[in-house]
Amino acid sequence: MSNALQRDLLRMAARVEREDGPKAAQDPHRLTFHIQPPTGWLNDPNGLCKYGEDYHVFFQYGPFDCTGGVKHWGHCKSRDLVHWEYLPILLCPDQPYDIHGVYSGSAYIEDGKMYLYYTGNVKHEGDHDYIRTGRGHNTCLAISEDGETMASKQCLMENKDYPAGLTCHVRDPKVWKMDGKYYMVQGARTLEDRGEVLIFQSEDKIHWTHCNTITTPEIFGYMWECPDLFEIDGQWFLCVSPQGVAQTDDRFQNVYACGYFPLYGDFRGDCTLGEFQTLDKGFDFYAPQSFLDGTRRIQFGWMGMPDAEYTNPTTAYGWQHCMTVPCVLTAKDGKILRNPVPELNALHGTLRQLSVTPGVSESVKTFDLQYQTAGQPFELTIHDSVRLNWQDGVLTLSVPQGGAGRTTRVAHCAAPMSLRILADTSSVEVFVDGGATCMSTRCYPTSWGVRWTSGTGDAQLWDMKQS
Structure with a gap:
């Protein structure tokens, strides 16, 4: 699939990487064994998967602005999770349903195809707060038949297709298959400023029906970003990055939290969440995502923090942020352990x-x-x-x-x-x-x-x- 805007964006990004990449490479703080942007801005890991013999990591990418900018999906692959080859951008904001940003999402591999689910961001003109009005957060699907180019792209759900009582903030789809059906989680913010996770199901990966909502009895932040729902040794965990949790000296030390709830029961129906656990107690860890590699679950996180009070002097060289190293997730006594692969x-x-x-x-x-x-x-x-x-x-x-x-x-x-x-x-x-x-x-x-x-x-x- 190709259109004029997509071709122009890819051409401009390639030129910026070619012209500005050497300056970024001269930074003495450039990393040696972490995924980082060729130039510009990097944030959330997206579309983590193993496709054929290669591991693929996509990431939120602003090639034209090292302080953010309109998001694309940057792309790299590896045979061993250690040596990474950077590939051309795969997803660009080139359609009416994603024109203001190709936001975060996931990959699902089936029948030799890579299904990339993501949020298409649209900001309508007018006097809007872009929380309750003015923003389109569309659930979109791009399909690749070779892991490096896009064959098709479509919008699956718009704001009107989500449950009632929500703001315009519904985003970050994660998709998997279980018991013969496909499931999707998305993070959401209600009109009462309550964070929650929406569960959708599908028979065909295209048409989705809301089947459950998961949240806490008391409000725990106003928005749950980047949800990831998975099982380790029989225990289910719901990983989220809640925004709006009050900071404390020893538990929620960063501007936004990031961690997981043990989940008890069936996520499709009656279930409860255990106590929230922070995944990382440092300064720079947010929006982690995981994928299955055989029987092991591997997680990457963004080594950054949105809206933090601290900065990164790498902006002087035209780039910013990196991923964590890939980690294997295991569980012990109902808690997640993270260790480098x-x-x-x-x-x-x-x-x-x-x-x-x-x-x-x-x-x-x-x-x-x-x-x-x-x-x-x-x-x-x-x-x-x-x-x-x-x-x-x-x-x-x-x-x-x-x-x-x-x-x-x-x-x-x-x-x-x-x-x-x-x-x-x-x-x-x-x-x-x-x-x-x-x-x-x-x-x-x-x-x-x-x-x-x-x-x-x-x-x-x-x-x-x-x-």
């Missing part, structure tokens, strides 16, 4: 066996550190900017310098026995006790390395080769 071990270079010695530095720019803490207090500095400290049941991540406005985040956890840190040139991802506690942040150091201020135990540190 083992494929990342292929990037391990030189191994350094370390006996933790306060004051001794290891100079290394990108690394995988695995530390057995023996449950004792410790403090270490990562690069010259991120400080990680545990004592008296509190894990503190602070960015005293090089954080571009980032300050301190905390996580309450019992004496940690193991710690894994993946550090790239401008990112740090922390996984404690097998992914029971996670903390992610961007940072912008002027020198790189790791140094303990206090602590005992043994550690292994690998240089990470560039992917």
